[in-house]
Amino acid sequence: MAKVTPISGFPEFLPSDRIVEQHFLDVIRETFELHGFASIETRAVEPVERLSNQGEDADKEIYAVRRLGAAADDEGPGLGLHFDLTVPFARYVLENSGKLAFPFRRYQIQKVWRGERPQEGRYREFTQADIDVVGDGTLPFHYEVELPLVIADAFSKLPIPPFRIQVNNRQIPEGFYRGLGVEDVTAVLRIVDKLDKIGPDKVTQLLTAADGPALEAETAKQVLRLAEISSTDASFVEQVRALGVQHEVLDEGLERLAAIMTAANEHAPGLLVADLKIARGLDYYTGTVYETQLIGHESYGSICSGGRYDALATDGKTTYPGVGISIGVSRLLARLFSQGLLKGSRSTPTAVLVALNDEADRADAMRTAAVLRQRGIPVEVAPAAAKFGKQIKFADRRGIPFVWFSTENGPEVKDIRSGEQVPADPATWTPPQHDVRPSIETPQENS
Amino acid sequence: MAKVTPISGFPEFLPSDRIVEQHFLDVIRETFELHGFASIETRAVEPVERLSNQGEDADKEIYAVRRLGAAADDEGPGLGLHFDLTVPFARYVLENSGKLAFPFRRYQIQKVWRGERPQEGRYREFTQADIDVVGDGTLPFHYEVELPLVIADAFSKLPIPPFRIQVNNRQIPEGFYRGLGVEDVTAVLRIVDKLDKIGPDKVTQLLTAADGPALEAETAKQVLRLAEISSTDASFVEQVRALGVQHEVLDEGLERLAAIMTAANEHAPGLLVADLKIARGLDYYTGTVYETQLIGHESYGSICSGGRYDALATDGKTTYPGVGISIGVSRLLARLFSQGLLKGSRSTPTAVLVALNDEADRADAMRTAAVLRQRGIPVEVAPAAAKFGKQIKFADRRGIPFVWFSTENGPEVKDIRSGEQVPADPATWTPPQHDVRPSIETPQENS
Missing domain, CATH: 3.30.930.10 (Bira Bifunctional Protein; Domain 2)
Structure with a gap:
């Protein structure tokens, strides 16, 4: 070839x-x-x-x-x-x-x-x-x-x-x-x-x-x-x-x-x-x-x-x-x-990456993703249960703004731009409107 | 050719x-x-x-x-x-x-x-x-x-x-x-x-x-x-x-x-x-x-x-x-x-046809259409100031559900399926949600 x-x-x-x-x-x-x-x-x-x-x-x-x-x-x-x-x-x-x-x-x-x-x-x-x-x-x-x-x-x-x-x-x-x-x-x-x-x-x-x-x-x-x-x-x-x-x-x-x-x-x-x-x-x-x-x-x-x-x-x-x-x-x-x-503000429609603690949690993570999607939020599940730093880097490389974690205290979501992490219920949590879908940036206006 | x-x-x-x-x-x-x-x-x-x-x-x-x-x-x-x-x-x-x-x-x-x-x-x-x-x-x-x-x-x-x-x-x-x-x-x-x-x-x-x-x-x-x-x-x-x-x-x-x-x-x-x-x-x-x-x-x-x-x-x-x-x-x-x-429920996105009393009214009709469009309603203006029957037929052939008239009593809108005609303000009137865009009909279910 x-x-x-x-x-x-x-x-x-x-x-x-x-x-x-x-x-x-x-x-x-x-x-x-x-x-x-x-x-x-x-x-x-x-x-x-x-x-x-x-x-x-x-x-x-x-x-x-x-x-x-x-x-x-x-x-x-x-x-x-x-x-x-x-x-x-x-x-x-x-x-x-x-x-x-x-x-x-x-x-x-x-x-x-x-x-x-x-x-x-x-x-x-x-x-x-x-x-x-x-x-x-x-x-x-x-x-x-x-x-x-x-x-x-x-x-x-x-x-x-x-x-x-x-x-x-x-x-x-x-x-x-x-x-x-x-x-x-x-x-x-x-x-x-x-x-x-x-x-x-x-x-x-x-x-x-x-x-x-x-x-x-x-x-x-x-x-x-x-x-x-x-x-x-x-x-x-x-x-x-x-x-x-x-x-x-x-x-x-x-x-x-x-x-x-x-x-x-x-x-x-x-x-x-x-x-x-x-x-x-x-x-x-x-x-x-x-x-x-x-x-x-x-x-x-x-x-x-x-x-x-x-x-x-x-x-x-x-x-x-x-x-x-x-x-x-x-x-x-x-x-x-x-x-x-x-x-474009990011390279994927995804607004939320659901992180994995363990590969055995994938079925649960897929259910969380499905609940978020039902309210119009684009979500994907992490490719592997890697270290959290690696999973956050996965999101960062694509411009995905939020990472979802399953913690001892229940589900939490992190805005990886600010680092802020808060408790969140997949049935009700919603990202800010401008983060739900990728947007168009006009670099000249921002500079 | x-x-x-x-x-x-x-x-x-x-x-x-x-x-x-x-x-x-x-x-x-x-x-x-x-x-x-x-x-x-x-x-x-x-x-x-x-x-x-x-x-x-x-x-x-x-x-x-x-x-x-x-x-x-x-x-x-x-x-x-x-x-x-x-x-x-x-x-x-x-x-x-x-x-x-x-x-x-x-x-x-x-x-x-x-x-x-x-x-x-x-x-x-x-x-x-x-x-x-x-x-x-x-x-x-x-x-x-x-x-x-x-x-x-x-x-x-x-x-x-x-x-x-x-x-x-x-x-x-x-x-x-x-x-x-x-x-x-x-x-x-x-x-x-x-x-x-x-x-x-x-x-x-x-x-x-x-x-x-x-x-x-x-x-x-x-x-x-x-x-x-x-x-x-x-x-x-x-x-x-x-x-x-x-x-x-x-x-x-x-x-x-x-x-x-x-x-x-x-x-x-x-x-x-x-x-x-x-x-x-x-x-x-x-x-x-x-x-x-x-x-x-x-x-x-x-x-x-x-x-x-x-x-x-x-x-x-x-x-x-x-x-x-x-x-x-x-x-x-x-x-x-x-x-x-x-x-498809109709052959055009148009939900409202703005009728014309006279070709001289076209500029006004275009302004009415623009006001309706600002609220997401697909609108077109009639091709000619023909008799109203002909303008309604134009809408009917395409499945356009509403015709807008400029009457002596002000603007009115007619649902051409029911024949009902009511006073309407282009800044506020909205068709029923299922009429705004064409929908998909499944004839077997309806029969």
Whole structure:
């Protein structure tokens, strides 16, 4: 057997970091459910043809899946691991349209896989937490306002830095580019999407390159001017108008984005920023698009993104337009962990270790543990009747705060942090609320 | 785009069945945490060489994973999707041994993949919920008693039929076969493991076949006699002794299984059955093995299995012996759903739909929803200001029990099952506890 080594891009957590991840996922799930989103999970695989042609370099990043024992021709159409949760969800909606009630609000928290070059916050396997609303034929505009508010509600309950949700409507650059006479709108969008990463000079170079969209210098300048516009209210409209470009698709996009900004400011002033450089790499978005920055970590890029897709789910007869946002849970946590912003208070759920005087007492110790568990207290029994010092060390290594002893005077419990030991009845003794379960520590706040 | 069709062996739940699955997973997780097991997740992929040679027809059932865009030679060693959670866990222990505290108690709830022929309860993608305890060099015997008690605790909180946990020690058949002079012990074990599926005649045929272990007829009879022994206490020992076979490995196995039966009967009389035909197909088990039957559904096979493995996790210097049990969550649910034993009370978490008199009232309705949510009540706002009958129908289709109205007399809430409508203040009104979240209905009990 070869030596055990990590596989690049497939990170795994130690138990104390996993406790932080579980807390994040629990808060996100609870928030999504409070907002009336139903959970689904989709299979990990889709036919490769359904995963293909969704933009960027997605195709070559798809992981193909095939039985080792399969003969070359007995497997039917090729399967691949899903690279997001939106494409599988659209397929799920088509497959189950007769059994779902529309508009259908669903959340989905699962792993996805992309064969990208691994780097900080970019993994080959990672967890996303998505909400989407999909309509049957039509989908009211107000969901495009609602979804970022749900995300803001979840984030407000998590120990993360302040954030801003950037919003755009793809009709704005699309109409604007068409008004400028640009032919390959998608190619220009994809280049502009890299603005934060590669800067305006490189973008200009790519836009004007003969083997690219080959824009005139003045056209490229206009494209960049549009991308630089942002506002926390509807005032971006005037700034766009001042550039003097006319197109009916542009008008529609401006009107829709202005409506989102106005409505969002009613509920959460300052939460949304209209930012006209936001485009999203995936081709299925047709209108509103979202990205989310952690303030103070802008260069890290978006940790929560999405948008409206009007044509992703269609069976030829009916189209199911949708809007969704996806929290990049692994990506968000990777940043917080690498910056030392979060850690779990212990490496196990256990709050109480029941110590043993003698191996013959194990049955009694198990009964004590069962009584404590009945009141929701996580308990384990010591692995062996070692010296008490060793049993206390066992608890200490894991961050278990309490050790339970059976003494001549009856049962007693020791808080191993303070050393205080008091008589205790397993039927009534309860640890302080904050010790019952592991908690999330934010080291910076404590220092 | 090809027509959307299910992929055989990759089942997906509708939202109301997913609510049942979530309830099961929540109860299992909560029980595992109360018993002091820490959560981990491992990556979906392992090097194929680590997955191979674990017994049965496992190799050809492995799903190989490869980037579509990968050149033939740039991917390093081949990767495959894990087919269980024990092999990845053993690798995780080796990889992180310096950072873990032993004995290490972990639980792991994840999807696994096997390219088996799909049939009822046998899927190509399914969810398992595992607990394991792994020691550093040694692992005390008492964990082999503890683990089935944890499973019994979880099952006692779930709406499932009564069950029995069957236990054996592989040393018993191994020592017995050696005492009989059998050479290929593993081959005989694998054939006996099929006893429930194919019956004693077919097993005898396979055991005596010239291209199989080629046992003498009398030897095969002895093998079958051993497999037929079972007891709910330690009395199986006498039955084995009566067969007159002698071997020191047999003695050790009998002693250990007798100790488990005695200790288990102290805590949960009747829960465990010593059943000497239980073998488990996977080769890594070295001692105690477990299977679990639902009573009344014996032909369905095991829904929770595991055992002790002494040599799975070894780096050449240190060996980390372990014992674990895995609940086949998908397999268990498939049976309960197919028999109509369970369903979710509604298809959404939403308990209250806030109706709209007019689209202009949406901002107010969203504020009402936010106030209710602050007290843990799942709420959504109606998709459109349709006629009230239509808005009530929207709730009814999803099983949402309450609709909130803004009337001339102030806010009122209607229980759409009884039709009763009463004045209500969003800051204080609370639905009955059993309506706040969806519940699990057991249709047989209600009929």
